[in-house]
Structure formats: C-alpha cells, structure tokens
Amino acid sequence: MMPCARAAAAGARLIYENCAATLRRMLISRSFKHCKACGGAVQYVVPPDDNRERATCTVCHAIHYENPNNVVGTVPVWGDQVLLCRRNIEPRFGKWTLPAGFMELGESTAQGAARETDEEAGARFEMQGLFTVLSVVRVGQVHLYFRARLLDTEFAPGPETIEAKLFTEDEIPWDELAFRTVRVTLEHFFADRKRGQFEVHCADIG
Amino acid sequence: MMPCARAAAAGARLIYENCAATLRRMLISRSFKHCKACGGAVQYVVPPDDNRERATCTVCHAIHYENPNNVVGTVPVWGDQVLLCRRNIEPRFGKWTLPAGFMELGESTAQGAARETDEEAGARFEMQGLFTVLSVVRVGQVHLYFRARLLDTEFAPGPETIEAKLFTEDEIPWDELAFRTVRVTLEHFFADRKRGQFEVHCADIG
Numbered sequence A, B: 001m002m003p004c005a006r007a008a009a010a011g012a013r014l015i016y017e018n019c020a021a022t023l024r025r026m027l028i029s030r031s032f033k034h035c036k037a038c039g040g041a042v043q044y045v046v047p048p049d050d051n052r053e054r055a056t057c058t059v060c061h062a063i064h065y066e067n068p069n070n071v072v073g074t075v076p077v078w079g080d081q082v083l084l085c086r087r088n089i090e091p092r093f094g095k096w097t098l099p100a101g102f103m104e105l106g107e108s109t110a111q112g113a114a115r116e117t118d119e120e121a122g123a124r125f126e127m128q129g130l131f132t133v134l135s136v137v138r139v140g141q142v143h144l145y146f147r148a149r150l151l152d153t154e155f156a157p158g159p160e161t162i163e164a165k166l167f168t169e170d171e172i173p174w175d176e177l178a179f180r181t182v183r184v185t186l187e188h189f190f191a192d193r194k195r196g197q198f199e200v201h202c203a204d205i206g
Helices: A003-028 A109-121 A180-195 B003-028 B109-121 B180-195
Strands: A042-045 A054-057 A069-078 A081-087 A100-102 A125-136 A141-150 A161-167 A201-205 B042-045 B054-057 B069-078 B081-087 B100-102 B125-136 B141-150 B161-167 B201-205
Touching: A069 A109, A069 A125, A069 A180, A081 A109, A100 A109, A109 A125, A109 A141, A109 A161, A109 B125, A109 B201, A125 A180, A125 B109, A125 B125, A141 A180, A180 A201, A201 B109, B069 B109, B069 B125, B069 B180, B081 B109, B100 B109, B109 B125, B109 B141, B109 B161, B125 B180, B141 B180, B180 B201
Parallel strands: A069 A141, A125 A201, B069 B141, B125 B201
Antiparallel strands: A042 A054, A069 A081, A069 A100, A081 A161, A125 A141, B042 B054, B069 B081, B069 B100, B081 B161, B125 B141
C-alpha cells in the first residue's frame, strides 16, 4: 500500500474500533428506562463533572450508574484431576464449566468463589490462591478464579448442575466447555502445573 | 469461663456476626424502590430457584440484581518514588490516594486502571502487572491495583485532583491516605520491592 492509503486504512480502522467500542458500551448498558428511586422516566445524558452518558431521572434527577459485574469461581483439584460441573441452566445448558457464579454483596471474591463451589458442586475443599482475573469486556464482566484443593471425591451437585465429575487433562471435554474463561483458566492451570509453579494470570478476553 | 458459658458466648458471637453480615448486606443493597424497566413498585422477595431477596417488580415481575463494583487503579512508579494524587472530591477531600476509580462498562480492568491514571494524574506511563485484589466487603467493592512505570515526571492532574506528587517510602503521608486499600497496596509495594520480587496480593478488607 502507498503511505497515504495505509494512513487512510489506519484512520478507518481507528474510527471503526471507536464506533465498535461505543456500540459495545451501549449494548451492555442502557438498562434503565425508569428511575429506581422514584419511578420517573430517565434520560441518558452526561452529568456535570462526568464524561459519559448516565441514566438520569427527569423527575428527581438521581443518577444511576451501570458497571461491570464479577463472576467468581474455583479450579477444584483432586490429584491430577479437575472437577467440572455440567450446567443445568441457561446459558450453555448441558455444557461443562468450572463452578462459578456472580459475586454477591456482603462477600469477598474468595468467599463468593467458595460459596459457588459449594452450591454448584457440593464439594468439600480448601481454598488456595487467586489464579485468573479475566476481563470479558464484551459482556461487562470480570471472571476471577481461585485454585482449590478437594478434600474428598464425594459431590452433591445443586439444582444448577446436572452432574459434577473429575477429569484428567486428557479427558477435559474441550469442545463442550461453557465459557471461554473456563477454557483459558484450565489451559493456564495445566501449563502452570507442568512448570511446577502457579502464577496469577490477568488478561482481557473479547 | 466455664465450658457452658464459653459455648453460650461463642453462640452469641455467631448470632451477632450473622446479624451484622445480614445488616451489612441490606445497607449496601436495597437501592431499588421502583422497577428500572417499567417504573412499578418493587418488593424484596426471594425469586424461585434463588436463595436471596432481590428487588422484584410487582407490576412486570422483572428481577433486578445488585452486585459489588470494581475500583481500578495503579501504583505509578518513578525510580524509588510513587505518584500520589490529592483528592479534590468527596469522599476524603484533601486526602492522598493512588489514582483509581470505578471500572466502567466497555473496558478491561487494566484499561480502566490506565484511564483513571490518565484522568486523575495526567501521567505518561507503561502498564505493568496486576498487583493487589482487595475485597472491601463492607461497601460492596473490589479494588484492583496494577503497577505502572512512569515515563517522565510531567503530570497534568484532572479536575478530581488538587495536586499529583512523587513520594519516596519515607515521605508517604501514611496518616493522610484516603483509603485503606491504598495503604495496604503501598505497604505490599514497598515490602515486595525490598524483597526484589513483586507478587499478586489478594486479601479481604473489612
């Protein structure tokens, strides 16, 4: 390409990327039609001293912020096996996942990860270190996984799980995993285990 | 204490702690009076297949979830100095903080931390690794700090900052820091620097 054509292409690409980012932000936010304080209609406007459009009540002028959510879970380990749960709920009904779910108010990231492991797998385990912190920008989420050491192989899956089962690396149903963050976390887990050292992996996905 | 008195005290303590946890959860949630979809009145009830009270619309039956928010920021480093910003906004007006703020939709944790560093300090820097992940349960927040290498010492603080200034460890205004997560992050930073190795620190605060 000629330099000017290259510059034009780069410019077009930048415009495209900015538009895509704005569109993404709009798709995952803008959930407010009414004020959660007074029920009045809201408009999306940029408040004074801000630089983004926020849901602002046309009646009581309350401003409502929309921010990313955390999903917290574990990599439960028994010897050379990892515990996966087959989802009994949408999305990804029937697919395999690490035990995880939305972090709740009143708990820490580790407490939430432990709660989800208990609820989804009914496993007995000891929490270990933070392992992955994966931003899923497209859906406005951050997924945080901790390693956990299983204390036995008795599981009592909750209503969100069809079955809970141990897998060696060779047995992992890679094409039947529910979420990309589960795949990335498992890939890091087996790679780190081969190296004999676990690190915290922080990355952006999508 | 006699064994039974000790057991009674332990029981009372458990009840107190459970009450305190429930109260904390109620104080930081329950922000919905009206449905954000239709404006109807909401009630806090436990939905089917759930185990917590959620804001549920009495008219359109939409369920609204309330979850923790992420605060993202950096430890900007220049030689043996760290950059702090003096807050020009409430809460903690006039106190010193690391550049940080609420993570927004459409960005990753690292992108949010970089944006806040740009907005609050107007610094030029290179992002480095994730450093602390601190759950502040009491206020329903997770604070994530990344290390960052400053590229020069020219700062252009934004409207939320009175001044941006470099501090050696001895100069840090420990009694004038805005937030406990800033103190904990700085303590880990100087300790890790002495050891010559930076790790990711994940902990619960309050």
